[in-house]
Amino acid sequence: xxxxxxxxxxxxxxxxxxxxxxxxxxxxxxxxxxxxxxxxxxxxxxxxxxxxxxxxxxxxxxxxxxxxxxxxxxxxxxxxxxxxxxxxxxxxxxxxxxxxxxxxxxxxxxxxxxxxxxxxxxxxxxxxxxxxxxxxxxxxxxxxxxxxxxxxxxxxxxxxxxxxxxxxxxxxxxxxxxxxxxxxxxxxxxxxxxxxxxxxxxxxxxxxxxxxxxxxxxxxxxxxxxxxxxxxxxxxxxxxxxxxxxxxxxxxxxxxxxxxxxxxxxxxxxxxxxxxxxxxxxxxxxxxxxxxxx
Numbered sequence: 001x002x003x004x005x006x007x008x009x010x011x012x013x014x015x016x017x018x019x020x021x022x023x024x025x026x027x028x029x030x031x032x033x034x035x036x037x038x039x040x041x042x043x044x045x046x047x048x049x050x051x052x053x054x055x056x057x058x059x060x061x062x063x064x065x066x067x068x069x070x071x072x073x074x075x076x077x078x079x080x081x082x083x084x085x086x087x088x089x090x091x092x093x094x095x096x097x098x099x100x101x102x103x104x105x106x107x108x109x110x111x112x113x114x115x116x117x118x119x120x121x122x123x124x125x126x127x128x129x130x131x132x133x134x135x136x137x138x139x140x141x142x143x144x145x146x147x148x149x150x151x152x153x154x155x156x157x158x159x160x161x162x163x164x165x166x167x168x169x170x171x172x173x174x175x176x177x178x179x180x181x182x183x184x185x186x187x188x189x190x191x192x193x194x195x196x197x198x199x200x201x202x203x204x205x206x207x208x209x210x211x212x213x214x215x216x217x218x219x220x221x222x223x224x225x226x227x228x229x230x231x232x233x234x235x236x237x238x239x240x241x242x243x244x245x246x247x248x249x250x251x252x253x254x255x256x257x258x259x260x261x262x263x264x265x266x267x268x269x270x271x272x273x274x275x276x277x278x279x280x281x282x283x284x285x286x287x288x289x290x291x292x293x294x
Contacts, residue, residue: 016277018262019090020056020064021285022178022211022246025049025082032070032078040254047250049086055249055258056088062282063090065246065289067152068120071095073106076116083115090291091117093152098137107143117289118150118174124182129159132166145172148290154178160196167206174205174288179212179248180234186218189229201237207288208238210265210280211246214256222256224267231268240276244285 026033027046038044056064066079066089076094083089092115096106110116123132144151153163153175160181167175177200183193200206213230214222234243245265249258269277286292 015060016274017282018059018061018245019282019285019291020061020247020249021176021244021289022067022209023052023064023249024067024069024251025052025079026069027078030075030078032072032075034070036069042253043250049082049089052249052258053088059258059262062088063286063291064088065091065093065117065285067093068095071122073097076110080110080113080115084113089115091115091289093118093120093150095119095121096140098140103140104143107140107149111147111149116149118144118152120152120154120178122154123159124154124156126159130162132159132162133169141166141170141173145170148174150174150176150289152176152178155181157181157183157190157193157196160199163206164199164203167200167203171203171205174207176207176209176244176288178209179216180208180210180230182212182216183230184216185213185222185226185230189233194233197234197237204242206238207242207244207284208234209246210234210243210268212248212251214261214264215248215251215254217255220255222264224264227264227268240272240279241284243280244288245281246285 025048026036027048028036028044036044066083068075068079073096076092079092079094083092094110094116096103096119098121121132151173155163155177163175163177167173181193181197183189210231213227217226247258247261252258252261269280
């Protein structure tokens with residue numbers, strides 16, 4: 001993605017408090033990451049807090065949410081250790097084995113750590129779109145709801161009906177759809193994607209992350225005009241109180257960089273009030289992830 005002088009001028013002129021609601025760290029030697037192979041050369045190296053420090057400082061990002069990238073409980077413990085040592089990491093979204101008989105006990109252990117904010121199963125590659133609705137998970141969702149913990153939905157558009165049914169079943173469960181359900185932004189939004197998201201208009205317990213879009217494009221020069229139809233649709237459904245900004249760093253690096261994504265987001269928000277912008281940049285994530293509790 002090329003530098004955009006308009007984006008840069010906006011960033012430089014109007015610094016604003018930000019919370020990055022979605023970023024990752026990993027350390028290859030720990031062996032947690034089956035999906036991370038040498039053919040993804042840009043990502044196949046350690047990404048740890050010092051690697052992101054300059055980006056968050058330069059872009060006025062005061063807090064981040066560190067999200068799991070491995071289907072292992074050991075990685076969640078590793079991320080919690082990072083959060084305890086890293087000033088700008090405000091919370092961790094981890095992973096538990098939801099099918100294990102010890103799932104509730106594991107949740108209880110994680111929940112003793114104030115940085116633990118919720119869980120994210122890796123639903124996006126599951127063929128069974130209704131897996132998350134299995135009755136065996138009822139105690140888990142009841143626990144999350146009762147303890148003000150969150151559920152990150154890593155899904156594609158064909159999983160959204162199951163997430164809708166989940167949200168209806170647990171109205172106190174805070175759910176956030178990751179990466180706008182990963183639409184392919186090289187063409188106009190599909191009718192199916194728009195209809196699937198429209199289900200959530202009246203469900204106030206469901207939010208969405210403005211994140212991960214540039215990595216769904218085939219071209220390397222994504223601009224605000226390309227993203228705008230997608231942004232306008234999620235705005236029409238979720239409004240300025242249920243959208244939270246995230247970088248998806250370092251995956252973002254596959255098709256862009258931190259500064260450019262911040263600049264693009266400033267362009268998308270330029271016609272909104274400062275209060276509405278602040279909600280999307282920071283306030284919504286702080287409320288959703290209960291960051292004031294630390």
